[in-house]
Amino acid sequence: QVQLVESGGGLVQAGGSLRLSCAASGRTFSNYVIGWFRQGPGKEREFVVAISWRGDRTFYADFVRGRFTISRLNAKNTVYLQMNSLKPEDTAVYYCAAGNTWGTDRPADFRSWGQGTQVTVSS
Secondary structure, three states, X not given: OEEEEEEOOEEEEOOOOEEEEEEEEEOOHHHOEEEEEEEOOOOOOEEEEEEOOOOOOEEEOOOOEOOEEEEEEHHHOEEEEEEXXXXXXXXXXXXXXXXXXXXXXXXXXXXXXXXXXXXXXXX
């Protein structure tokens, strides 16, 4: 199992930016696809974006494409999520997760999860 810890959440005004980090420890980080999910108040957990093992492929949900950018630095066991042009509807707890399957947006396909970091976007 790989252990994941998110950081970088906070309160930001609409139109602002935040960068989330997902730091990993344990098993070899480069063996895993890393995804970001989010869960807003009263909503189900939803897929945001994923990045492949080497970082050469990305897979975005339509509602963040063009605003969010995922990247990874395997040498630092870290994945980043740069979030620009934030909207109030982006308010949620953001989770990073590790899995072994590329191209899936299903939470069940990601085996290891962090504790989440709160992102709040005010209007």
